Amino acid sequence: MSRYRAQQQASVDEPEPNPQGEDHVPDDEQQDENDKDSQPSEPKGDYLNVASRPFLMKILQKQGDSKVLFADKVLKFSASGKMKRRNLIITDFAVYIVDPETDGLKRRIALATVDKMCLSDLNDNFFSIIIPTEYDLLMASTRKTEIATCLFEAIKTSAQYELEVSFSSSFEYNATADLVKEVQFEEVEGGVRTRILMKK
Numbered sequence: 001m002s003r004y005r006a007q008q009q010a011s012v013d014e015p016e017p018n019p020q021g022e023d024h025v026p027d028d029e030q031q032d033e034n035d036k037d038s039q040p041s042e043p044k045g046d047y048l049n050v051a052s053r054p055f056l057m058k059i060l061q062k063q064g065d066s067k068v069l070f071a072d073k074v075l076k077f078s079a080s081g082k083m084k085r086r087n088l089i090i091t092d093f094a095v096y097i098v099d100p101e102t103d104g105l106k107r108r109i110a111l112a113t114v115d116k117m118c119l120s121d122l123n124d125n126f127f128s129i130i131i132p133t134e135y136d137l138l139m140a141s142t143r144k145t146e147i148a149t150c151l152f153e154a155i156k157t158s159a160q161y162e163l164e165v166s167f168s169s170s171f172e173y174n175a176t177a178d179l180v181k182e183v184q185f186e187e188v189e190g191g192v193r194t195r196i197l198m199k200k
Contacts, residue, residue, distance in 0.1 A: 045068070045069060045070050045071070045146075045150070046068050046070065047071060047072040047073075047143075048071040048072060048073070048087060048089070049071075050068045050071050050089065051068075055103040056071075056087070056089065056098065059096065059098065060089070060091065060096070063093075063094065063096075063108060064093075065091040065092075065093055065094060065096075066091075067091055067092045068090075068091055069090045069091060069092060069150050069153075069154055070089070070090040070146065070147060070150040070151075071088065071090070072087070072088055072141060072143055073085060073087060073088075073100070073141075074086055074087075074088045074139045074140065074141040075125075075139060075140040075141070076097065076137065076138070076139050077138040077140075077175075077196070078175075079135075079176045079179055081196060083140075085100055085101075086099060086100065086106065086139075087099075088139065088141070088147070090150050090151060090154060091154075092111075092154055092157065092158050093110065093111060093158060094108050094110050094111055095107075095108070095109040095111065095114070095151070096108055096109075097109075097137070107137075109129070109131055109134070109137075111151075111154055111155050111159050112155075112158075112159040113131050113132070113133050113134065114129055114130070114131055114151065114163060115130045115131065115132045115163075115164070116129075116130040116163065116164040116165075116166060117129055117130065117148050117152075117163060117164070117165045117166070118130065118166045118171035119144055119145075119148060119166070119167050119171075120167070120168065120169060120170075120183070120185040120194075121167040121168055121169060121185075122169070122185045122187055122192045123192060124140075124185060124191075124192040124194060125140040125141055125144055126138070126139075126140050126144070126183060126194060127139060127140075127141070127147065127148065128171060128173040128183070130173060134177075135174045135175065135176050135177055136173040136174045137173075138173055138175070138181075138183065138196075148165055151163060152165060169185050169186070170182055170183060170184040170185065172199060179198070180198075180199040181196055181197060181198055181199060182196070182197045182198075182199050183195070183196050183197075184196075
């Protein structure tokens with residue numbers, strides 16, 4: 001049984017330490033700056049033009065990577081629930097999370113360590129990358145479907161196994177090694193309501 005499934009069975013609801021007991025995510029914060037072309041007829045893959053950004057190329061080359069399969073701006077959610085703008089880069093070997101303000105590498109995740117990807121089955125931008133040996137990632141992007149497809153194909157090619165991709169109205173992820181959160185989605189008039197709850 002994977003770590004994700006074991007924790008899912010053992011989780012107990014506990015409200016977030018805020019007056020409403022949940023993190024409300026405003027709809028406008030889910031939209032990236034490049035929302036206007038969020039549904040391209042042909043996936044472009046590298047929306048950041050990584051080759052033209054020396055600091056990004058330096059990060060990849062330092063890790064022995066050069067083939068960019070996908071790159072775009074995303075919103076990453078911290079363990080405390082804060083939203084931070086990040087650059088997400090997927091190569092044929094790893095996932096990179098880069099701070100666009102400092103040009104610093106925040107995290108590198110080898111594709112072989114990725115166990116699962118969780119997405120909601122509604123029309124929203126949230127997804128989580130599950131990494132059993134580390135803590136997981138919760139992010140939002142208008143291109144979440146393209147990201148899932150890219151990650152699935154990259155892992156199938158390089159790590160030679162098929163990534164599990166799960167669609168549901170809620171999913172759990174490890175915000176830290178000891179903190180499990182649940183993301184719940186509800187269809188409401190005019191869109192999707194998203195709540196992030198702390199689990200025990």
